[in-house]
Amino acid sequence: MxxxxxxxxxxxxxxxxxxxxxxxxxxxxxxxxxxxxxxxxxxxxxxxxxxxxxxxxxxxxxxxxxxxxxxxxxxxxxxxxxxxxxxxxxxxxxxxxxxxxxxxxxxxxxxxxxxxxxxxxxxxxxxxxxxxxxxxxxHPTQALADMLTMMETTTKPLQDVIVCFLGDGHDNVANSLMTSAAILGMDVRIAAPAPLQPDPAVVAAAQDIAAQSGARVTVTTDVDEAIARADFLYTDVWVSMGESEESWDHRVPLLTPYRVDAAMMSRTGNPKTQFLHCLPSIHDSTTALGKKIFNRYGLNGAEVSNEVFHSTASRVYDQAENxxxxxxxxxxxxxxxxxxxxx
Missing domain, CATH: 3.40.50.1370 (Aspartate/ornithine carbamoyltransferase)
Structure with missing residues (x-):
């Protein structure tokens, strides 16, 4: 063909x-x-x-x-x-x-x-x-790449996959991931602090789709509930393009409990959990922004640790190519x- x-x-x-x-x-x-x-x-x-x-x-x-x-x-x-x-x-x-x-x-x-x-x-x-x-x-083209990456890197059919997004749950990547996963019948969870949860209208639309597709859509502040048995943990930058730098002062305390590090990966209870990120990522202090975050908040990397980002469980470059x-x-x-x- x-x-x-x-x-x-x-x-x-x-x-x-x-x-x-x-x-x-x-x-x-x-x-x-x-x-x-x-x-x-x-x-x-x-x-x-x-x-x-x-x-x-x-x-x-x-x-x-x-x-x-x-x-x-x-x-x-x-x-x-x-x-x-x-x-x-x-x-x-x-x-x-x-x-x-x-x-x-x-x-x-x-x-x-x-x-x-x-x-x-x-x-x-x-x-x-x-x-x-x-x-x-x-960000629909990102979600398509995410779905292809998950399809390629697990032996499960997509409708049996559990994917959990952690962090800023009201950003475009979270919206598209949740909605696309609902379309494909997946188990999708969004773990985010209350002020940064997805728009209720987007959640309601995803749940309506899930009712037809057999998907499961969960939005929660409870990290352990969200990541349990997850096949993939997904995160994104904590402050998006166009938002003020002062947003970091508000976001870091809220989002640090949702940071993906080695301990978070092990808490899923699934030894095969893989990591996703749409990029760019702040995973160390080698960039100008990474240095600022380290100097200001003491975090070497923000939404994800360098250890996880460069681990064998990371699929971030596959996503980029896809x-x-x-x-x-x-x-x-x-x-x-x-x-x-x-x-």
């Missing part, structure tokens, strides 16, 4: 995880697996020849930008990267006007920015697919009609 075009579902926009049905989600993971194999074996057949994609990032990025650019190069498409300094988006040109103009030049738009309303506005006015490469509320394969699967699915002569 050489084609990677989804066989059972074709998606349009991907703005948040709930845009995907379970069959579509599972097909994207199957496609990503095939695409990963093709890249490793040197058997890629470019399927996006002649197409051009706009990659608009108002927030900086290493992994997501690289994933889009390399995926597009592999598939033979043109890629134009724009940041806040090289476009008029949001400053002197509206999202509506930008969407309508770019639709005349490009075949798809990847957008990374701030509020979810921005990517929604692009999609509302674009006549081409729009993909959310991160907003304050959702961003490329799952993003490629998303773009191929969205652009399927254009690659089948219907352009």
């Amino acid at each position: 050489t084609t990677a075009t989804p066989q059972t579902a074709t998606i349009g926009h991907l703005l948040r995880d709930t845009d995907l049905s379970r069959p579509a989600y599972e097909q994207l993971l199957a496609d990503a697996t095939l695409l990963k194999h093709q890249r490793a074996s040197g058997t890629i057949v470019p399927r996006l020849l002649g197409l051009n994609i706009a990659v608009i990032f108002e927030k900086p990025s290493t992994r997501t930008r690289s994933a889009f650019e390399v995926a597009l190069h592999d598939e033979g498409a043109g890629c134009t990267y724009m940041d806040s300094a090289s476009s008029h988006l949001g400053s002197s040109e509206s999202f509506e006007d930008t969407a309508k103009v770019l639709s005349r030049f490009y075949d798809g738009i990847a957008y990374r920015g701030f509020g979810q309303n921005s990517v929604n506005e692009l999609a509302n006015h674009a006549s081409i697919p729009v993909w959310n490469a991160l907003t304050n509320e959702w 961003r490329m394969h799952t993003i490629k699967a998303v773009m191929l699915s969205s652009l399927a009609s254009m690659t089948q002569g219907d352009r």
